[in-house]
Amino acid sequence: MNLERIPNEEKLSLCRRYYLGGFAFLPFLWLVNVLWFFREAFLKPTYTEQLQIKSYVKKSALGLIVWVAVLTTWITIFQHFRAQWGEVGDYLSFTIPLGTA
Amino acid sequence: MNTSDSEEDSYNERSALVQSESPTIPSYNQDHDMSLPQETDSKRRRPVSSGLDEPGPVERERASTPDGEEEELTLKYGAKHVIMLFIPVTLCMVVVVATIKSVSFYTEKSSQRLIYTPFEEDPNSVGQRLLNSFLNTIVMISVIVVMTIILVVLYKYRCYKFIHGWLILSSLMLLFWFSFMYLGEVFKTYNVAMDYPTLVMIIWNFGVVGMICIHWKGPLRLQQAYLIVISALMALIFIKYLPEWSAWVILGAISIYDLIAVLCPKGPLRMLVETAQERNEPIFPALIYSLPCNLDIARAQEGVESEDDAAQGGRRRYSAEEDLEEDRGVKLGLGDFIFYSVLVGKAAATGGDWNTTLACFVAILIGLCLTLLLLAIFKKALPALPISITFGLVFYFSTDNLVRPFMDSLAAHQYYI
Numbered sequence: 001m002n003l004e005r006i007p008n009e010e011k012l013s014l015c016r017r018y019y020l021g022g023f024a025f026l027p028f029l030w031l032v033n034v035l036w037f038f039r040e041a042f043l044k045p046t047y048t049e050q051l052q053i054k055s056y057v058k059k060s061a062l063g064l065i066v067w068v069a070v071l072t073t074w075i076t077i078f079q080h081f082r083a084q085w086g087e088v089g090d091y092l093s094f095t096i097p098l099g100t101a
Numbered sequence: 102m103n104t105s106d107s108e109e110d111s112y113n114e115r116s117a118l119v120q121s122e123s124p125t126i127p128s129y130n131q132d133h134d135m136s137l138p139q140e141t142d143s144k145r146r147r148p149v150s151s152g153l154d155e156p157g158p159v160e161r162e163r164a165s166t167p168d169g170e171e172e173e174l175t176l177k178y179g180a181k182h183v184i185m186l187f188i189p190v191t192l193c194m195v196v197v198v199a200t201i202k203s204v205s206f207y208t209e210k211s212s213q214r215l216i217y218t219p220f221e222e223d224p225n226s227v228g229q230r231l232l233n234s235f236l237n238t239i240v241m242i243s244v245i246v247v248m249t250i251i252l253v254v255l256y257k258y259r260c261y262k263f264i265h266g267w268l269i270l271s272s273l274m275l276l277f278w279f280s281f282m283y284l285g286e287v288f289k290t291y292n293v294a295m296d297y298p299t300l301v302m303i304i305w306n307f308g309v310v311g312m313i314c315i316h317w318k319g320p321l322r323l324q325q326a327y328l329i330v331i332s333a334l335m336a337l338i339f340i341k342y343l344p345e346w347s348a349w350v351i352l353g354a355i356s357i358y359d360l361i362a363v364l365c366p367k368g369p370l371r372m373l374v375e376t377a378q379e380r381n382e383p384i385f386p387a388l389i390y391s392l393p394c395n396l397d398i399a400r401a402q403e404g405v406e407s408e409d410d411a412a413q414g415g416r417r418r419y420s421a422e423e424d425l426e427e428d429r430g431v432k433l434g435l436g437d438f439i440f441y442s443v444l445v446g447k448a449a450a451t452g453g454d455w456n457t458t459l460a461c462f463v464a465i466l467i468g469l470c471l472t473l474l475l476l477a478i479f480k481k482a483l484p485a486l487p488i489s490i491t492f493g494l495v496f497y498f499s500t501d502n503l504v505r506p507f508m509d510s511l512a513a514h515q516y517y518i
Contacts, residue, residue: 001318001319001320001321001324002321014318021313024309025302025305025306026305026306026309026310027306028306028307028309028310029306029309029310029313032310032319032320032323035320036319036320071299071302074298074299075296075299078294078296078299079294082294082296092296092297092298093294093295093296093297094285094288094295094296094297094300095285095288095289095293095294095295096294097292097293097294098292099292
């Protein structure tokens with residue numbers, strides 16, 4: 001769907017829904033929100049709903065950064081300590097690489 | 102592994118290029134089957150059409166515009182569409198071939214078979230194997246025919262909720278279950294440790310955003326990407342679970358079925374297209390890959406009646422200018438993507454040689470070009486499978502049996518041509 005062709009209220013509603021949807025453990029949705037509405041929010045001439053869209057995009061970006069930080073931390077910890085955790089490590093693992101301890 | 106009926110049917114419905122929705126509206130939109138509206142105007146002047154043209158009504162309305170300008174516009178327009186269709190088809194095939202070549206899971210023979218191919222292929226006896234593959238094909242094609250007829254009946258009697266539920270179920274399965282399997286195999290191949298929490302996050306995000314993009318509203322590029330990905334996933338499942346010879350016979354049979362279903366007056370797919378056109382409704386979301394066209398060129402054709410957006414689930418009516426961009430595109434059914442990728446994937450899996458794979462790839466693209474050409478000439482829904490699959494099969498068998506030994510012996514004797 002093309003953002004050019006829908007009225008501003010619908011754009012705002014779409015942005016808001018994407019923002020709210022991201023709270024269901026969906027940082028990807030926030031990423032899509034940021035990328036899709038970035039131009040609308042920051043690079044277009046001002047219109048009435050733009051301020052709200054801007055705030056949603058900013059909040060989505062914030063949420064995205066938080067999630068990325070959390071996931072990166074967890075992945076780093078897991079990859080580093082997996083072998084040392086023994087049973088717990090195996091229980092958490094979906095695939096266990098062959099040929100390593 | 103037994104795949105559900107829902108996907109079986111949905112991929113089946115997906116095969117074919119979609120044609121313009123309503124006969125009165127100039128549109129490139131195509132329903133199930135592939136079709137390109139064509140201007141009879143340009144047909145007179147252009148012996149070789151390279152793409153889509155506008156349907157008849159548009160042409161009549163624009164009869165007053167200078168011929169040369171119109172001609173040029175439609176030529177540019179049409180060629181652009183052909184190229185635009187090449188890209189997603191190529192991407193899908195590239196994904197499938199890359200996976201086949203790297204992840205061995207999809208080429209390992211498993212004892213499990215789909216319930217649609219109940220007869221086991223016995224490698225010991227050629228006659229028995231051939232017979233079993235034909236029987237498998239008959240079973241598979243009859244399943245497909247039955248599913249298509251059910252779908253058409255449901256559509257005719259306006260059981261939209263049921264159809265939507267069915268489609269959503271099948272996309273759910275594709276987006277979650279098959280991608281889960283795929284990721285698992287990729288991680289195993291590359292010997293990467295993956296933990297359940299991260300995996301759950303990845304699959305959950307991928308799946309939910311996919312559902313949103315395909316069935317509701319989302320950025321067009323992302324939607325196209327998801328459609329390509331699910332076609333590739335489906336093709337990989339087919340490559341894995343269809344027995345060797347059965348797969349080739351099924352490919353042949355399904356292109357014949359596509360031809361019949363789309364062109365015969367009582368064919369189910371044709372009835373689907375016509376019913377959709379009569380009702381001026383778009384065909385279901387998640388079954389079609391649509392291309393946006395260039396708005397500038399489209400703007401030149403103002404004055405056209407409004408069209409429906411047959412793209413992804415949009416059932417709104419746009420005004421003519423707004424519609425022009427989205428509606429003036431060709432639409433290709435997802436089943437076409439799937440079967441093209443199955444052909445190339447199988448060539449990559451069993452041919453063992455890049456010659457064969459590339460030959461099939463080129464054959465399919467040539468077939469697609471020709472089909473688009475025909476679409477431009479006939480301006481109605483056309484089956485996208487027959488020409489491409491025929492070329493693909495011919496090229497595969499001839500390359501495998503003729504070209505490859507030839508190249509091998511040339512290389513062995515160090516004789517360069």
